[in-house]
């Protein structure tokens with residue numbers, strides 16, 4: 001038996017296929033999200049990596065993420081809160097607080113000892129504190145988003161960057177640049193700004209250890225360091241953090257398949 | 261035989277709402293007095309003296325619900341009102357300017373024509389205004405702007421914030437004095453002595469209307485509930501604008517009778533689809549009323565709990581100005597956090613809700629800022645899960661459907677899981 005979880009986010013599409021023992025048979029991530037070719041490409045890729053599996057071989061399919069209703073073949077749609085919680089708890093059963101920063105939202109989730117969601121908070125409408133915010137900043141700084149962590153590790157100081165509004169923060173970054181402040185320190189400030197938003201949400205959940213990060217932004221070690229510094233606690237990064245939502249969706253699909 | 265004989269509650273609601281605007285417009289053309297009032301200000305004084313009452317908050321909500329808000333909001337912003345001001349106030353102030361322009365030029369401005377096309381009822385310009393800051397202090401400056409712009413009398417009923425129970429005597433005395441001053445302002449404007457006999461009749465009517473409202477809204481407690489909170493939002497317009505009139509009593513008694521028949525037949529507001537029951541804290545998102553309702557309905561979530569209906573349950577002994585003062589100042593947004601928590605937890609218990617949805621309303625600072633704290637205390641106290649979403653009661657730019665849906669779905673999943681666990685146990 002195989003099941004599939006699809007996470008169609010705002011900025012990327014992720015797919016996970018599980019077998020009968022809940023092993024990940026294959027997964028894929030494509031860096032474009034809902035309303036694009038992303039979901040179709042992610043599906044194509046995930047099957048390519050298998051020994052000839054096809055979508056028809058999937059006993060159940062669950063979709064999550066902002067584009068969850070756009071995929072007709074899904075048997076069920078489940079919110080990303082429940083999916084991230086399920087995926088992360090499966091990978092890290094000691095997780096009690098989840099911080100997930102995706103392309104367009106940031107969320108903090110509190111789990112109980114059985115992995116059930118007992119509280120969750122999401123960011124407000126502004127892009128500040130999300131992956132989009134980092135995209136905007138990388139563009140202003142003329143560097144690749146994937147290089148940001150590296151720059152951050154060389155910072156000698158963390159400069160102040162607003163966390164209230166992306167536009168404010170952008171103009172602050174521009175003025176730091178024109179004052180010849182090293183990019184490294186500005187980037188550390190940008191990461192601290194993202195961290196402060198996410199930590200604000202995490203504190204509201206009650207903040208119980210272990211704290212685990214998921215979502216695409218968790219791949220940025222600079223943000224993880226900033227969060228850990230702000231919370232004054234260690235933060236575990238889920239393995240393959242970008243696919244935790246899709247994994248959770250696949251696990252829900254697995255439960256559905258076993259029900260019938 | 262009354263003019264509404266044979267109508268159902270929805271028809272009565274539409275009839276009386278239309279009539280309240282039509283009567284005020286007719287009165288205005290005849291040179292009779294019209295008053296604009298905040299939603300929970302005492303109407304009793306003006307109604308006694310035959311002044312026609314209109315409610316800018318109701319009107320702004322109608323502008324929002326009929327999808328006419330954006331243009332009017334932009335007009336307000338062009339005049340210099342920032343987006344941080346309550347959207348009801350922005351809509352009303354821009355609307356007032358449009359009416360003034362029409363009066364001055366004899367030509368209907370385009371934006372006003374658009375609202376006419378959308379069938380947003382017309383409000384005539386007021387001759388007097390009354391506000392009571394028992395719901396917020398934004399009203400004071402908003403109404404002051406109207407009074408200054410139109411050079412008309414302004415009745416203010418200033419309600420001290422209630423921290424102590426019972427309500428201190430000095431608060432009641434202070435309000436009674438203001439009531440007396442309001443009566444004088446009305447006497448000055450109308451040139452007639454205040455009719456104390458009629459005042460008693462108006463108070464009696466107000467109490468009968470409130471009793472009928474309580475009776476209808478009380479039906480939400482029945483499991484499954486014959487009343488959806490979104491109907492509650494719709495009917496609310498009438499308890500706002502006709503609290504001191506027979507219209508409210510008539511409509512809400514009919515509504516209560518209809519709901520009783522449904523309840524006796526075991527019918528719920530979703531035709532058998534009520535899976536869970538939730539409370540909604542905050543004002544509706546008028547431009548997205550249907551979306552916010554459907555997202556809940558699709559998940560079988562019946563919104564039955566709200567502190568809102570209680571806001572107009574203003575009870576007092578007829579003839580007792582002190583009790584009337586207490587009634588208007590113990591309005592729940594004018595009371596301390598502890599009371600707020602108690603009021604919501606009573607709603608949760610009475611209506612059997614297992615989840616709460618908080619509207620973090622960009623317009624309404626008082627409600628929204630308190631909600632964050634209230635939510636946490638209530639979660640601690642009751643264990644009932646909650647979610648919050650960002651929105652605005654009439655500014656459609658401050659609401660995102662996708663964000664709302666995700667939060668509602670996640671809340672539903674948590675509620676369903678808790679329900680399943682309870683059933684297992």
Ligand code: SF4
Nearest residue numbers: 346395396398623624
């Ligand atoms: S701020 Fe809130 S209470 Fe005050 S008028 Fe606006 S919506 Fe009403």
